[in-house]
Amino acid sequence: MNKPMSLPDDQYRELNQQLRRMTRRGFAWGGAAILSGFAAWKWLGSRSEEEMLRWPLRRALELDEKLARATFNPARKSREFLPRSARMPRVNGRYGIDPNLERKSWRLQIAGSSGALAWTLDQVKALPRFEITTELRCIEGWSEIVTWGGARLVDLASATGLALRTGQVGDPMTHTADLLPYVSLTTPNAGYYVGLDIASALHSQTLLCYEMNGEPLTILHGAPLRLAIPVKYGIKNLKQIGTIVFTDSRPADYWTSKGYDWYAGF
């Protein structure tokens, strides 16, 4: 510190001492803050893992999920586009896809707490057909506009009654107290599986798809039947559905076990 010309020596000394004192104190606090930040980092990094994530991070994701589910408004829709903007998305994952799946003997296994059914593809196709052109958003960060054609999952739930504990056929949304809170989807060979919250599963844009961009679904895109769920990341859009189970317990999820968020919803 340069000594200001106009300042008497003792005043200058006092000012200088005061400044030194404040600086020392400031650095002590700063040092303590850095050390505690470092300790917190070490602490977090040494916590046990739950499905490949340190448990505090897993808890944080669950809090995010709680908030998202509490504020989820099913009337909000994924933006829809003109069919001509649709593109064929890349085949990004083949987990659980059996290229030699026997189509004739394939059945959609549907179960709930009140019973179980096995549907043919034609039975699914007999449900009202919907077509939506919307974004498929991959958790990796890319997105692609795709036209999906198929039946709404909510219509399957209505027709079978299996989304309700009572098994009552009809619009499940009129009996929300009886709704089973979760849905589990699995490929026929159980190589890939996803869990969904019931609100997302029964969203009006959630389709059981047998067509993609106006053409029958190909094997690598999930034939004979796949899920298109625009309120979720691509990882939840399970290809080649084998079973759909409406359930009370939170279903296991392939990518959650690999360290990803279970909810993964928009």
Next chain:
Amino acid sequence: MARLEPKHSLATRLFHWANVPILAVMIWSGLLIYWANDVYEIRWQGRLLFHFFPDWFYNALKMPGRLGEGLSWHFTFMWLFAINGLLYVLYTTMSGEWRHLVPNCQTFAEAWQVVLHDLHLRRTPLPRRKFNGAQRLAYSGVIAMGAGSLLTGLAIYKPVQFAWLTSLLGGYPAARFEHFVLTILYGVFFVVHIVQVIKAGWNNARSMIIGVELTQDGEASYEQADVVAR
């Protein structure tokens, strides 16, 4: 008489320093996420000039293959980033401190003089200010960037529940790009900020830690200096 003049309140200093590790974690985890689809690059007449980012960069920071981990950090620390930023804005508004920070009608002219001064094209010293025109622009700008990161982030975090916001920002891929550009701008801000702090000297830098600045005889207080400037 020379004196110690209060410059940065305790609250300002806490918000400022809390933001350092929080933003660092957000940028680091953001890069872990970006790695999984690192499509942005700079091209000039079809020729690739720079790819965000080269492999050596990811490898040096041990980033490849950590998407899930990156998302979990990002979706945890986003709350701290948002809360710290909102509290700072609230405090700055309520305390009146914004008067030193928000650009006014002289700011642009003054900022230009600062640039000329820094390029050694202007020799006369700049008038004494708590924050000069260039600082007002930079500090208000970086707060606006913070708000931009929260909004573009929300648009890609919940593009269905906040579909209106995503559309407003030009759609999902555009919002992701904007979120990325803001991150790069934090990097630019950081470099300029550090260089300017070093240039401004220890008395100034120290005031961000201890709150006070040694003020020489005859120098007006910042309150006075800024009032006169208004």
